[in-house]
Amino acid sequence: MHWTNAAAMLVMITSGWGIYDDDVVIEGFHFPQYLRLGDWAAPSLNFHFAGMWLLAINGLFYFGYGLFTGRLRERLLPIRLHDLIHTINDTLHFRIAHEDITTYNAVQKILYIVVILAAISQVVTGFAMWKPVQLAGLVWLLGGFQSARIIHFTGMSVIVGFLVVHVALSVLVPSTLWAMLTGGPRVRLRPASPTPPPSPELPRAS
Ligand code: HEM
Numbered sequence: 001m002h003w004t005n006a007a008a009m010l011v012m013i014t015s016g017w018g019i020y021d022d023d024v025v026i027e028g029f030h031f032p033q034y035l036r037l038g039d040w041a042a043p044s045l046n047f048h049f050a051g052m053w054l055l056a057i058n059g060l061f062y063f064g065y066g067l068f069t070g071r072l073r074e075r076l077l078p079i080r081l082h083d084l085i086h087t088i089n090d091t092l093h094f095r096i097a098h099e100d101i102t103t104y105n106a107v108q109k110i111l112y113i114v115v116i117l118a119a120i121s122q123v124v125t126g127f128a129m130w131k132p133v134q135l136a137g138l139v140w141l142l143g144g145f146q147s148a149r150i151i152h153f154t155g156m157s158v159i160v161g162f163l164v165v166h167v168a169l170s171v172l173v174p175s176t177l178w179a180m181l182t183g184g185p186r187v188r189l190r191p192a193s194p195t196p197p198p199s200p201e202l203p204r205a206s
Contacts, residue, residue, distance in 0.1 A: 001058055001065075005055070005062070007054070008051050008054040011048075011050070011054070012122070013159070013160060014047075017031035017044075018031075018037055018038040018040065019044045022044075025153045049130070055123070056123060075104060077109070086106075088107065101173075101176050102186075115166075118158040125151045128148045129148050
C-alpha cells in the first residue's frame with residue numbers, strides 16, 4: 001500500500017502541477033514542463049483523474065486495514081510531550097539512529113498524522129472541485145471554488161514538504177528503506193503479556 005500510494009502521489013503531484021500551470025494560484029509562479037505530467041491542462045487533468053482512483057481505492061484499503069486491526073491507533077498514538085522534546089533534542093544533535101524501526105518517535109507520529117490529514121483534505125477538496133455542481137454544499141463549506149483550489153494547492157505543498165523530509169530521513173537511516181522494500185521486521189500489534197520478574201539469584205554453595 002505504501003508503494004502504490006507513492007506511485008499514485010507522484011502522478012497526482014506532477015499532473016496537478018500541469019493543471020496549475022494553466023491558471024496559476026501564485027502570480028508569476030510556474031512549474032517547469034519537465035516536472036509536469038501532461039503537455040497542458042486537459043491531458044494533465046486526465047492523468048489526475050486516472051491517478052485519483054488509484055489513490056482513493058488504495059487509501060480506502062489502508063484506512064480499512066488500519067482502523068479494523070487497530071494498527072493506526074497503536075502506531076500513531078499516544079504522542080507524549082516528553083517524547084517530543086527528547087526526539088527534537090536528539091535530532092538537533094544529529095542523533096537520528098532509529099534502533100527499533102517498528103515503533104515511531106513522537107516527531108514521526110506527528111508528521112504521519114499531518115500528512116494523512118493533508119491527503120484526506122486533498123481527496124475532499126479534489127472531489128469538491130471535480131463535481132462542484134453536485135457537491136455545491138461541500139464547495140460552500142470550503143468557502144467557494146477558489147478557496148477549495150487554494151486549500152488543495154496548500155495540501156499539495158504540505159505533502160511535497162513532507163516528502164522531502166521523509167525521503168531525506170529514509171536515506172539517512174537506510175534500514176527503514178530496506179525494511180520498506182522487503183516487508184521489514186514483524187510489527188507486534190498487541191502488547192505482549194507482562195514478563196515475570198527475574199527470579200532472585202540463589203546463594204552459591206561454598
Ligand atoms: C481524490 C483525489 C483528488 C481529486 C479528485 C483531485 C481533483 C482535482 C481537480 C478537479 C483539480 C482541478 C482544479 C481546477 O480546476 O482548478 C485539481 C487540481 C490540482 N490537484 Fe488535485 N485532486 C486529488 C488529489 C490530489 C493530490 C493527492 C494532489 C497532490 C498531492 C493534488 C494536486 C493538485 C494540484 C497541485 C492541482 C492544481 C491546483 C490548481 O491550480 O487548481 N490533487 N485536482
